Amino acid sequence: MKLVIDESRCKGCNLCVLVCPYGIFGEGTELNSRGIVSPVLDRPERCTNCRLQALYGRMLCGVCQMICPDQAISWTDEKPFEPHRVEVEF
Amino acid sequence: MIAPDWFREDRLPHIYCTGCGNGTVINCTLAAVEEMGWKRNETAFVSGIGCSSRAPGYILTDSLHTTHGRALAFATGVKMAKPDLNVVVFTGDGDLAAIGGNHFIHACRRNVDMTVVCMNNQIYGMTGGQGSPTTPLGAFSTTTPYGASEPAFDLAELAVAAGANYVARWTSYHVKELTKAVVTGMQAPGLAFIEVRTQCPTNYGRHNKLRRVPDMIEYLRSHAMLVDKYNRLTAEGKPVPDGIFTVGELVRRSRPAMGVKR
Numbered sequence: 001m002k003l004v005i006d007e008s009r010c011k012g013c014n015l016c017v018l019v020c021p022y023g024i025f026g027e028g029t030e031l032n033s034r035g036i037v038s039p040v041l042d043r044p045e046r047c048t049n050c051r052l053q054a055l056y057g058r059m060l061c062g063v064c065q066m067i068c069p070d071q072a073i074s075w076t077d078e079k080p081f082e083p084h085r086v087e088v089e090f
Numbered sequence: 091m092i093a094p095d096w097f098r099e100d101r102l103p104h105i106y107c108t109g110c111g112n113g114t115v116i117n118c119t120l121a122a123v124e125e126m127g128w129k130r131n132e133t134a135f136v137s138g139i140g141c142s143s144r145a146p147g148y149i150l151t152d153s154l155h156t157t158h159g160r161a162l163a164f165a166t167g168v169k170m171a172k173p174d175l176n177v178v179v180f181t182g183d184g185d186l187a188a189i190g191g192n193h194f195i196h197a198c199r200r201n202v203d204m205t206v207v208c209m210n211n212q213i214y215g216m217t218g219g220q221g222s223p224t225t226p227l228g229a230f231s232t233t234t235p236y237g238a239s240e241p242a243f244d245l246a247e248l249a250v251a252a253g254a255n256y257v258a259r260w261t262s263y264h265v266k267e268l269t270k271a272v273v274t275g276m277q278a279p280g281l282a283f284i285e286v287r288t289q290c291p292t293n294y295g296r297h298n299k300l301r302r303v304p305d306m307i308e309y310l311r312s313h314a315m316l317v318d319k320y321n322r323l324t325a326e327g328k329p330v331p332d333g334i335f336t337v338g339e340l341v342r343r344s345r346p347a348m349g350v351k352r
């Protein structure tokens with residue numbers, strides 16, 4: 001699973017920065033196209049929900065999604081990792 | 091987003107200001123509704139006037155957006171006409187405590203079977219930050235520029251005294267506890283009253299040196315005290331710090347209720 005912030009809904013209140021126990025969210029610095037500084041994600045694959053939601057079959061932690069007043073945080077499915085051959089040219 | 095099939099996604103993003111706690115309360119209530127497994131055609135949301143009362147407009151069920159302060163009166167009518175409906179009332183402090191105080195105590199006295207979620211942001215947010223009956227002593231607002239000189243209403247204690255069956259108070263910081271409290275309130279027969287202290291950085295925080303959203307949440311978190319701890323401190327005769335409000339389940343009892351589903 002992949003953690004995503006919906007930029008069309010986020011209003012930049014930084015409540016997720018306050019509550020995340022892993023410190024995944026950080027205060028952003030750049031304005032987006034709507035003129036809002038939305039948080040940036042720091043290595044979101046550390047999120048327990050990203051790693052273990054499929055294994056446990058239920059929501060784990062999920063405090064950022066609960067406290068987000070703008071319903072902007074969600075988890076989406078991503079394609080499973082496929083190993084592929086890398087050719088190195090000399 | 092939580093409970094995606096209960097949100098009216100074409101209406102989002104909502105009109106609430108940056109960092110408003112009302113969105114969090116909607117999340118928690120809808121998570122509780124989903125946990126209860128209620129069907130959409132047997133649930134009705136009722137609200138009055140104010141910031142908090144915009145909430146049913148973002149929820150995909152039948153809803154009543156009623157006159158100022160009369161949300162509980164309308165909800166009583168809905169419950170009496172159709173006792174099979176699950177009625178949830180969203181209301182604010184200005185709606186419930188100021189203009190609708192009379193309806194509130196009588197709904198508690200009659201113990202009508204519904205869930206009342208009060209988003210208490212301690213100010214009249216929508217009209218420009220006037221002092222409400224729950225503005226704490228000494229807090230600044232546009233109508234109390236030298237600090238509020240009147241003591242504030244304690245809504246949860248008022249509901250306990252008026253006879254509600256389940257009364258709890260949490261803040262918008264305590265999301266998991268709040269969801270559990272709303273679920274318990276929905277399961278309990280009779281009137282369940284859940285007061286939620288929410289942050290209003292735009293109109294309350296701006297006048298009270300809590301302009302940033304995390305400051306306001308930190309204020310709520312540090313001034314909340316579990317009701318067990320409060321009772322222990324007062325029983326031991328130890329001093330309770332100023333400005334503290336109790337959080338937790340204040341009462342759960344089984345007075346005869348009105349309009350319970352047959």
